[in-house]
Amino acid sequence: MQKAFTLVQITDPHLHATQEGTLLGMNTENSLKLIVDQIRQEVSDIDLIIATGDIAQDSSVQAYKNFLRFIDPLNAPMRWIPGNHDSRANMTEAVQGLDHAEPVYVLGDWVVVMLDSIVPERVYGNLAKDQLDILEQALSQYPDKYILVTLHHHPISMHSRWIDQIGVRNRDALTDLLKQHSNVRAVVCGHVHQESDELVNGVRFMSTPSTCVQFKPKSQDFGIDSLGPGFRKLILNPDGTIDTTVSRIEGVDFEIDYSQKGY
């Protein structure tokens, strides 16, 4: 029997080794824990959690261990990719012997491909040849399955001057690859701390709110948004369509430092 699969995207939790850690004034451990509680209330039977980078703000091994502990109540398999604030080495050390970093995950008629778009010490992203190869190989190995591509950095314009400077630099390489394969149903990213869902050259691109502080959409300069932390639910249907919703924490007064001019 053909089955739909339920994914939850958790992105940009920016955790620290210690409980007091903040991003732009917001306590990131507290907000992630609230998100996990909300996921437990709203989503049952999660087939896969995709954690799309900036797992840690301080890139410490302890922060990654904290993340694993905080999402444990969701009781679902998880795959993660690094963001610009992360350390590949420390992520690997935190999950020794586990397969959280495996880039290809098959779910029935669907394949989730998670690409590492980080450039060490840089805020912007780039898809190195080994990552494009992973995608190309998955596309040729699974021509009859639907493909969901995920990465940390946004590979399209977010219509925001400062954010557009920190996206994937070689987005054309990805676009060229996607053009050749009509079975790629969507590309999902984090990094931009805001919700979007846009069709660009026939491919659906989605970004998802951070589990902590949000950035103002379409702002020319760095801007903090007052919207609450969020997550995305994705239902991958057997006919290749995707049903998706973004949920946010409502009714909680989070502390945010609006005076900061960058992050």
Ligand SMILES: [Fe+2]
């Ligand atoms: Fe982030």
